[in-house]
Amino acid sequence: MGEAKQLITKENFTQWTKDCGVKCIQKEYDDIAVSAVKNGKTVQEEMQSRGFKDFHQFSKQCPKFKKTCWPIEFAELGSGYVLYFQFLGFLMIIFFVHLCLQVPCMVVYSGSSNLVDWYWNDWTQAYGTDSTRCDCVGNSSGYAATCGTWDYDLCTNQSECAFTTPGKWLCQSWCYAGKYCPKTDMDVSASMVNQYIQDGSGWVVKSYSSCTQNATIIAMCEADFRSGNTAYSGSDLASDEGSTWIGTQWMSPGNLGPDEATNVIIPTMYTVCVISMCVLILMAYSSQVLTDHKVDAGTVSPNDFAIMVKGLPSTATDEDSIQEFFKEHAIKGKTDTEIVKVVIGWDVEEWRENIARLKELKKKLDQTDRTTPEAKDIQKEMVQITGALKSAGTKDTKLRSSGVVVVLFRYQSDMRACLRKWDSFWAKWFNCESENIGLLWKNNGLCKGAALPRFPIGGRPIAKLTVARAANPGDIHWAELAVPQSERIKRLAITNGVMFLLIAACFGAVYGLRVASMAVKESAGSGGVWLSLLPALVVAVVNGLLMAAARMLGDKEFHDTLTEQEFSQAAKMSVGMVVNTAGVLYFIYATPKEWYQDGGLVNGAFTMLLINAIIPPIIPYCDFGYQIRKTQRSKLEARLPYFNEVLGRGPNPKDKEQQDELKAVKAEIEAFKRAHAPGSMNPTRRYATAIKTFVCCLLYEPVFPMISLVGLVGLCFQYWMDKYLLLGWFSRPKRPLNADIANFFVRFVKLVGPIGLSVSFFIFLTPSFSDKALRGTGHGRLVFQLLLGGREW
Incomplete structure (x- = not known):
């Protein structure tokens, strides 16, 4: 050729x-x-x-x-992309600050090794104080039912001492208390530590803390071979029956043991963590507002000149009358505002019905003899429908409006002045203008002003309007503007109900898999971190399925803009993944004893959150859509000679068959171009993934402080991977992304973050402390017991 x-x-x-x-x-x-x-x-x-x-x-x-480059440099993609990376940076800063603030707590944890004490812990007492737990009860034979120096007479002479490692505890008073009497803090005195004793019918606690000590008798031990300040270590010490624990290197509060912690630095530092997060949230929101204004000032987009108006009647179909209304009333004190265009959102269902009817009539006309009366009736109806469609936007239109219009101003300053009048606090809540207060509050409009004008219906001002800055043209769902509010709520209830069932099903599947893996551990006699690997991988896969389901269900809902639709999708994704990741872990390991066992909550949280923080950022790198289209791309070379042959005939063939052939070839070429185009970044999924990583790691900070490092690494990896793909591989976004979704997620963090960390702190740290945060009625304890899982209670 x-x-x-x-x-x-x-x-x-x-x-x-x-x-x-x-x-x-x-x-x-x-x-x-x-x-x-x-x-x-x-x-x-x-x-x-x-x-x-x-x-x-x-x-x-x-x-x-x-x-x-800094994210602000690619502001031309829309402030939403800039703020996305700023949002990730904000979450990383929170984890970095929390990691630093938890260092003193981890130092305290590393200095204790009381993990085995959780074996004898009664979790139903973890959130309340029972003052009778350390009362003297004696052992199975009634021995040591009262306080006394019961060991003193057994070791008065070193050569005949009944104990191989005597200590000061020989001269101290003790008694046998119930098995749920907690050990005391070893920082006070090692010889005063309560010990679990194996008894014929189970075990009891050799309790020194229950008794008043006699200083005179203790002084006798301090001067001889019994002066060692060590804990009791007799042969009757109880064992934990082969239970395995995570190890002190995890630096968890489990190291302190149950009801044994007294160090005030731990609650103090977590209080500071909550306060610091609140400060960072305030700073992040302020920074996002400033960044959005900076991007908005440096770029020009259609919505810089447009407002969206709602509340118009369905009969408001004349563009000229709407334009005249806003020309006179858009800006306070100005009656000749220059309006370029009014775009009416039509009732699309009615439009579609007319188009469908027109196609049906055309098909019927082609099958009918044009000379018959029936053909004339068909032609007459077609003329009426065509006239109705062409009349859109005129006074004589036969179509209904959706009640939503977009008003385009000549100048951006006019659009902003209009919003100051129609989109203020007083306008939204009281349908009134705002007034200034003297010179001090000249531009703030703090006072209630005159009522806003209403749109006339039949010559009378009746319709109350709501005005907001319009979305960009590609962001507006014109086809859904006329959907009634009742229908929107109904569809929203259905989609959220389906999403709830999907989350419950996924939760049950992951929980079942986890239970099965625990059964394997018990039969094999091994476990630990690796036992958590399979459920963690399954959770990552299930999270992907939940994201796909949330996107599909969001598409089924009715929203005025794509941004609102993305809000709904992101909320479903975030809640679903958080419940499926963090919720299932806590549901499986509801009792404090299970938190610190090998293969328990700490192990599970580490592996599950690590995998779910690292794998999701890698998924976009694979660009599965582009890989799937590889089969189509492989057919290109065989089709090129035919394409060149058809295109070589020229752009305007006269033969009808060649015209159709040229049209088909051009369509096929466009299909091959789409097959060669890389995928595009999905901000909704990326935000949801970041929120999942943040919330899950945040909730487990108190039980495993090093999880902050997992969250930090995961978000850092997501930041650089997404930035690399956006600037180096992905296709350019088809529409700019505004700041709304970023602001939504900052508010989400504001509501969930401080409350979630506070509740998590209470749940995970209270069982370790001797002075409980929850005191009072048994009803209060019962509520928490039921909330925290009661299958053993």
Whole structure:
């Protein structure tokens, strides 16, 4: 085939893969625009003078962003992408601060080794204080039912001492208490530590803390071979029957043992953690507002000039009358505001019905003899429907409005002035304008002003309007604007109900798998971290399925904008993954004894959260959609000769068959271009993944402080992976992403973070402390027992 007919090659499609990427276009375009003004040309003319045929050719030569650039540098993609990476940085800072603040707590934990004491712990007493737990009861034979120096007479002479390792405890008073009497803090005195004693019918506690000590008798031991300040270590010490524990190197509060902690630095540091998080949230929200304003000021988008108005009647179908209303009432004190255009959101269902009816009539007409009366009736109806469709936007329109319109201003300043009047606190809640207070509050409008004008219906001002800044054109769901509120709520209830059932099913599946793995551990006699690996991987897979389900269900709901739809999807994804990841762990290991066992909550939290923090950021790197289209791309080379043959005939063939063939070839070429295009970043999923990592790690900080490092590493990995893919591989986003979803998730963190950490602190640390945070009625303890799981109670 001659060179002239080699119109397209495989390299064209390979280059297309690169051309789809994110490039620095705004800066280059602004440079051309400035030059065009200086040279008295249009932007298109200036572009052509520089050798660019069109905008596409111009964009191909634009440079890519550096992978190490600050997020603000790619603001042309929309403030939402800038704020996404800023949001990840904000979460990383929280974990870094918490990790530093928990260092004193970990130091305290590393100085104790009382893990085995959890074997004898009564978890039903973990959140309350029973003053009778250390009362003297004696052993099975009634021995030591009262306080006394019962060991003193057994070791008065070193050569005849009944104990191989005597200590000061020989001269101290003790008695046998119930098995749930806690040990005392070893920091007080080693010889005063309560010990678990194996008895014929079980075990009891050799309790020194229950008795008043006689200083005179103790002084006798301090002067001889019994002076060692060591804990009782007789042969009757109880064992934990082979139970295995996580080890003190995990630096968890389990090291302190049950009811034995007294160090005030631990609750103090977690209080500081909550306070620091609140401060960081306030700073993050302020920073996001400033960044959004900075991006908005540096870029120009259609919604810089537009407002969205709701509340109009369905009969408000005349663009001119709506335009006149806002020309007079849009801005306070101005009656001639320049309005460029009013875009009416039509009742799409009615529009679709008319289009469908028109197609049906056309098909019927083609099958009918044009000379018959029936054909004339069909033609008459078609003319009526066509006239109704063409009348849209005029006074004579036959279509209904959705009650939502977009008003376009000539100047951005007018749009902002309109929002100050119609979108203030007083406007939203009282349908009134806001008034200024003297010079001090000149621009704040703190006082209630006059009532806002209402849109006239039949000459009377009746319709109360709500005004907000419009979304960008590609963000508006025009087809769903007319859906009634009752229908929206009904659909929302259905989709959320289905999502709840899916979460419950996934929760049950993961819980069942975890129970099965525990059974394997018991039969095999081994476990630990590796036993948690399989359920953790399954949780990662199930989270992916929940994300797909949330996206599908969100698509089924009715929302005015794609951003609102993304809110709904992100909320479902976040809740589903948090429950499936963090919730199932706690449900499995509900009692304090199970938290610190080998293969228990600490092991499970570490492996599950580590895997679910590292794997999700890797998934986008695989770009499964692009890999799936590999089969289609492989067919390109065989089709190229045919494409060049058809295209070589010229762009305007006269033969009808060749015209259809050319049209089919162009459509096939576009399909191959789509097959060569990389995937695009999904901000909704990325936000949900970040929230899942943050909330799950945050909730388990008190029981395993080093989990903060897992969250920090996971979010850092997600930050760099997403930034690399966005700037180096993914296709350029089809529409700018605004700041709404970022602000939504900062508010989400504001509500969930401090409360979640406070509740988690109470749940996980209270069992370790001797002075309980929860005192009072048995009803209060019962409520917490039921909430925390009561299968052994």
